[in-house]
Amino acid sequence: xxxxxxxxxxxxxxxxxxxxxxxxxxxxxxxxxxxxxxxxxxxxxxxxxxxxxxxxxxxxxxxxxxxxxxxxxxxxxxxxxxxxxxxxxxxxxxxxxxxxxxxxxxxxxxxxxxxxxxxxxxxxxxxxxxxxxxxxxxxxxxxxxxxxxxxxxxxxxxxxxxxxxxxxxxxxxxxxxxxxxxxxxxxxxxxxxxxxxxxxxxxxxxxxxxxxxxxxxxxxxxxxxxxxxxxxxxxxxxxxxxxxxxxxxxxxxxxxxxxxxxxxxxxxxxxxxxxxxxxxxxxxxxxxxxxxxxxxxxxxxxxxxxxxxxxxxxxxxxxxxxxxxxxxxxxxxxxxxxxxxxxxxxxxxxxx
Amino acid sequence: xxxxxxxxxxxxxxxxxxxxxxxxxxxxxxxxxxxxxxxxxxxxxxxxxxxxxxxxxxxxxxxxxxxxxxxxxxxxxxxxxxxxxxxxxxxxxxxxxxxxxxxxxxxxxxxxxxxxxxxxxxxxxxxxxxxxxxxxxxxxxxxxxxxxxxxxxxxxxxxxxxxxxxxxxxxxxxxxxxxxxxxxxxxxxxxxxxxxxxxxxxxxxxxxxxxxxxxxxxxxxxxxxxxxxxxxxxxxxxxxxxxxxxxxxxxxxxxxxxxxxxxxxxxxxxxxxxxxxxxxxxxxxxxxxxxxxxxxxxxxxxxxxxxxxxxxxxxxxxxxxxxxxxxxxxxxxxxxxxxxxxxxxxxxxxxx
Numbered sequence: 001x002x003x004x005x006x007x008x009x010x011x012x013x014x015x016x017x018x019x020x021x022x023x024x025x026x027x028x029x030x031x032x033x034x035x036x037x038x039x040x041x042x043x044x045x046x047x048x049x050x051x052x053x054x055x056x057x058x059x060x061x062x063x064x065x066x067x068x069x070x071x072x073x074x075x076x077x078x079x080x081x082x083x084x085x086x087x088x089x090x091x092x093x094x095x096x097x098x099x100x101x102x103x104x105x106x107x108x109x110x111x112x113x114x115x116x117x118x119x120x121x122x123x124x125x126x127x128x129x130x131x132x133x134x135x136x137x138x139x140x141x142x143x144x145x146x147x148x149x150x151x152x153x154x155x156x157x158x159x160x161x162x163x164x165x166x167x168x169x170x171x172x173x174x175x176x177x178x179x180x181x182x183x184x185x186x187x188x189x190x191x192x193x194x195x196x197x198x199x200x201x202x203x204x205x206x207x208x209x210x211x212x213x214x215x216x217x218x219x220x221x222x223x224x225x226x227x228x229x230x231x232x233x234x235x236x237x238x239x240x241x242x243x244x245x246x247x248x249x250x251x252x253x254x255x256x257x258x259x260x261x262x263x264x265x266x267x268x269x270x271x272x273x274x275x276x277x278x279x280x281x282x283x284x285x286x287x288x289x290x291x292x293x294x295x296x297x298x299x300x301x302x303x304x305x306x307x308x309x310x311x312x313x314x315x316x317x318x319x320x321x322x323x324x325x326x327x328x329x330x331x332x333x334x335x336x337x338x339x340x341x342x343x344x345x346x347x348x349x350x351x352x
Numbered sequence: 353x354x355x356x357x358x359x360x361x362x363x364x365x366x367x368x369x370x371x372x373x374x375x376x377x378x379x380x381x382x383x384x385x386x387x388x389x390x391x392x393x394x395x396x397x398x399x400x401x402x403x404x405x406x407x408x409x410x411x412x413x414x415x416x417x418x419x420x421x422x423x424x425x426x427x428x429x430x431x432x433x434x435x436x437x438x439x440x441x442x443x444x445x446x447x448x449x450x451x452x453x454x455x456x457x458x459x460x461x462x463x464x465x466x467x468x469x470x471x472x473x474x475x476x477x478x479x480x481x482x483x484x485x486x487x488x489x490x491x492x493x494x495x496x497x498x499x500x501x502x503x504x505x506x507x508x509x510x511x512x513x514x515x516x517x518x519x520x521x522x523x524x525x526x527x528x529x530x531x532x533x534x535x536x537x538x539x540x541x542x543x544x545x546x547x548x549x550x551x552x553x554x555x556x557x558x559x560x561x562x563x564x565x566x567x568x569x570x571x572x573x574x575x576x577x578x579x580x581x582x583x584x585x586x587x588x589x590x591x592x593x594x595x596x597x598x599x600x601x602x603x604x605x606x607x608x609x610x611x612x613x614x615x616x617x618x619x620x621x622x623x624x625x626x627x628x629x630x631x632x633x634x635x636x637x638x639x640x641x642x643x644x645x646x647x648x649x650x651x652x653x654x655x656x657x658x659x660x661x662x663x664x665x666x667x668x669x670x671x672x673x674x675x676x677x678x679x680x681x682x683x684x685x686x687x688x689x690x691x692x693x694x695x696x697x698x699x700x701x702x703x704x
Contacts, residue, residue, distance in 0.1 A: 030442055031449050032430070032558040036674065037647070037667025078384070078704040086701040090382055095694030097383050103692075104684055206384040206704065295389070313665065314682075315389025322388065329681040330666075333456055340455075342447030349438040352430040352558065 003157040004235075004251075004280065010258035014048030014286045022047035028343040032352075038311070042289070042334035049262050049287050056171040057262075057335040060107035060328050062321045063162060063252055064091060064098060064176035067245035068117040068137030070146065071223070072181035076216045078206040081137070084180045085116050091178070091320075092128045098176060098320035105328040107174060109321075112162060114155060115244035116179075132158035134244040141185065141223040145240045152239035152247055156280075159251020163259065172331055173256045173263040174291075175270040176321020177245045180206075183296060186272035188220045188241035190298040192229050193275045194305050201298035203268075234279035242276070249273035250280070257284035264289045264331060265308075266324040267316065268296035275302050289331065292316050292323035355509040356587075356603075356632065362610035366400030366638045374399035380695040384704075390663070394641070394686035401614050401639050408523040409614075409687040412459035412680050414673045415514060415604055416443060416450060416528035419597035420469040420489030422498065423575070424533035428568045430558040433489075436532045437468050443530070443672075444480045450528055450672035457680040459526060461673075464514060466507060467596035484510035486596040493537065493575040497592045504591035504599055508632075511603020515611065524683055525608045525615040526643075527622040528673020529597045532558075535648060538624035540572045540593035542650040544581050545627045546657050553650035555620075586631035594628070601625035602632070609636035616641045616683060617660075618676040619668065620648035627654050641683065644668050644675035 001009070022044045027033065034040050046055035066088050072081045090096045091111045102109040111129040113120050117137040124131045134155045138146035147155075163173070183205035190201040198220045204213055220241075227240035238247050250273045256263040257277075265274050265288050278285050285306050292312035293299065303310060311327050344351050353361070374396045379385065386392050398407035418440050424433045442448045443463045454461040463481040465472050469489040476483045486507045490498035499507075515525070535557035542553040550572045556565055572593075579592035590599050602625045608615040609629075617626050617640050630637050637658050644664035645651065655662060663679050696703050 029449070030439070030447060031670050031672075035668070035670035036449055037669070039666055039668075080702050083702050086699070087382070090694060090699045090701060093694070093699065094692075095382060095699045097381070097388055097689065097693050100688040100692040101685055104681070104688055311666065314391055314663065316387070316391075317389070318383050318387035320383075326681070326685060329456070329678070333453055333678060336452040336456055337449065340446075340452040341449050342442060342445070347438070347442045347445065347447045349442060350432050350435050 003160050007160050007254045007258040008281045011281050011283045013283050015051040018051045019044050019048040021053060022338055029341045030344055030347045030349045036337055039330060039334045039337055042330065043338040046262060046335055047338065050260055054339050055335045057332050059169055059171040060105060060174065061166050061170040062102045062107040062109045062174040062176055062325055064111045064178055064321055065114045065245035065248040066111060066116050066178040067114040067243050068179055069181040069185060069243055070138045070140035071142055071184050071219060073140060074142060074219050075212060076184045076219055077181045078208050079180050081117055081180050084178055085118065085120065087178050088116060088120055088129060092123055096320060097318050097322050101322045101325035105325040107325055107328060112248060114248045138243055141241045142219050142226065145227055146185065146242055147239050149235060149239045152235050152242065155244045155247025156251035159248040160255035163252055163255030167259055171261065172328065173252060173261060174321050174324030174328060175249050175252060175263065175266050176324060177249060177269045177319055179243055179245050182243050182269050184216060184220060185241050185243045185246060186269045187298050188223055189237060189272040189275055190302055191224065192231050192237050193279060194301045196301050201301050203296040203298060234276050238276050246273045250276040253277040253288065254281060254284055257287040262289055262331065263287055264291050264324040264327050266291050266321045267294035267319055268299040269319055271299050271302040274306060278306055291327035355512050359512050359606045359610040360633045363633050363635045365635050367403040370403045371396050371400040373405060374690055381693045382696055382699045382701045388689055391682060391686045391689055394682065395690040398614060398687055399690065402612055406691050407687050409684050411521055411523040412457060412526065413518050413522040414454045414459040414461050414526040414528055414677055416463045416530055416673055417466045417597035417600040418463060418468050418530040419466040419595050420531055421533040421537060421595055422490045422492035423494055423536050423571060425492060426494060426571050427564060428536045428571055429533045430560050431532050433469055433532050436530055437470065439530050440468060440472055440481065444475055448672060449670050449674050453674045453677035457677040459677055459680060464600060466600040490595055493593045494571050494578065497579055498537065498594055499591050501587060501591045504587050504594065507596045507599025508603035511600040512607035515604055515607030519611055523613065524680065525604060525613060526673050526676035526680060527601050527604060527615065527618050528676060529601060529621045529671055531595055531597050534595050534621050536568060536572060537593050537595045537598060538621045539650050540575055541589060541624040541627055542654055543576065544589050545583050545631060546653045548653050553653050555648040555650060586628050590628050598625045602628040605629040605640065606633060606636050609639040614641055614683065615639055616643050616676040616679050618643050618673045619646035619671055620651040621671055623651050623654040626658060630658055643679035
């Protein structure tokens with residue numbers, strides 16, 4: 001069995017018994033019924049995911065996967081490709097939005113080079129980042145497949161392996177990414193799996209103007225025409241119009257689900273990775289928590305497809321796992337509601 | 353000068369200079385422009401409130417004001433009045449939703465007896481709660497004023513005094529309340545200040561059925577008819593159709609604003625208190641942060657009136673400051689974005 005096949009074999013749906021037990025307790029807490037709303041739904045999910053009435057959520061790891069994209073040469077982003085590499089340095093130096101919010105969440109931040117355009121050997125040698133380089137950035141998907149099928153498999157398996165590495169120190173995973181141009185493959189992936197038009201699932205990414213947006217849509221449409229990806233072959237979709245960091249995150253989600261660990265899925269690009277993971281093994285969606293509603297319009301189509309509702313809506317469009325770090329607080333809140341709040345009987349409070 | 357007059361004299365709007373300085377820095381952070389959305393707006397607000405580029409937000413206090421309501425005798429709630437007192441014990445014993453979420457937020461929780469129907473002297477003697485009892489619960493507002501004008505003034509001044517007491521140990525205040533029946537006075541207050549119909553600003557509170565809701569609306573309409581409160585006399589409104597804990601929270605908000613400290617306003621009842629504080633001194637709204645969108649429909653009318661947008665929308669309807677505790681995380685996030693994230697120049701990242 002390959003690593004992917006092993007993960008699929010391990011993934012089981014949420015425990016219905018644990019869900020029912022959690023719901024029964026939450027029904028009796030000292031508050032009007034279900035007065036903490038979606039946090040209580042999340043508490044039921046956490047119990048179901050971890051098969052526990054005391055879901056462990058203390059140890060949190062945010063994994064930022066970085067990768068470059070051949071399609072960035074077609075002016076789909078506002079920023080030059082070198083920014084991917086520069087931002088990895090910024091993460092290592094603690095200066096990015098991701099650092100501030102992971103720190104606040106009490107999450108360990110791990111940066112993984114999945115295939116930035118040029119090597120970051122100095123940072124790897126210093127133990128500042130992990131390297132699972134699948135290539136020097138993907139090929140230009142507008143002219144052919146972004147990567148080989150073997151590379152697609154390798155990127156997913158790298159994500160699964162990283163989960164194994166982090167599992168002893170992680171109760172809850174968060175996904176993050178960095179890769180100039182990566183809303184472009186994400187929109188392509190979204191169009192493939194949701195069946196929506198490219199224009200309807202393509203947004204402004206880093207903040208491109210109307211003309212650049214029209215170009216971006218045309219590039220994605222061309223990429224889909226050139227590659228003709230088949231939604232029934234998710235690894236093929238990743239190979240044709242994906243990215244190394246997107247494959248890595250799909251693997252991370254599969255790996256977390258296999259170990260029954262909740263994974264907080266950040267914004268649009270992370271959600272595109274979730275689409276691939278879901279297409280490979282639908283039950284892995286049972287372990288996903290959608291962090292926030294992205295400004296990128298394509299994410300709404302993904303979440304509708306995955307039947308997920310985001311927890312935060314603050315106009316975020318940064319990626320880097322920033323939304324996932326913020327949503328960790330709600331995960332902890334949900335777990336505490338299940339484990340720390342007294343029932344009417346326990347507290348001697350009169351019922352309605 | 354009375355304490356209220358002193359507070360009003362001290363309240364100044366946000367610092368425009370600090371807002372502009374903060375905005376200028378946030379414009380240059382290593383991310384697409386304003387990519388952390390409303391958290392960046394909040395960072396500007398925090399700078400303006402505290403007149404600082406390093407807004408202090410570490411020390412947090414959640415103040416839960418408890419009080420009973422004469423109108424509770426008219427079956428406006430699903431729970432008996434004794435629950436107010438029982439829940440104060442639950443707070444002290446650490447078993448309420450408020451405890452779990454304040455603990456998660458790292459907030460000190462202070463419970464204040466503003467006028468529960470019967471004394472809680474044992475808890476006061478043990479130093480477990482603070483007592484600023486204005487009375488043994490309010491009078492029934494459907495038959496006359498809920499309290500005297502003097503009691504209204506005293507409840508507000510108690511809130512201002514509590515801020516003075518807590519100021520050395522508090523950077524950010526959160527509001528919370530407990531009082532069976534207190535959505536009823538809150539809806540009355542909302543109708544008075546927003547000019548909306550009682551039916552449009554009255555919800556199901558603890559979860560009453562259709563018949564009870566019709567009764568609740570009739571009770572509020574009768575209370576307004578009997579008392580004829582004048583929105584230009586906010587202390588009079590509080591006296592006629594308010595509550596001791598609502599007055600206390602209005603004072604807390606005024607006191608916090610006077611000391612330029614952010615105050616995170618919880619759900620519907622806290623927002624009704626904010627309406628009174630705003631009517632007394634409109635500039636105090638500059639220091640309010642609306643925590644969450646309550647299930648209680650009247651809150652939307654209040655927030656539109658105060659020009660505030662809530663940060664969380666998770667179907668919460670518990671009160672007790674639970675939403676305020678959750679929103680503290682966003683306050684900290686905003687402060688960290690302002691103080692910890694590098695600019696393009698600082699990080700050596702290429703600009704668009």
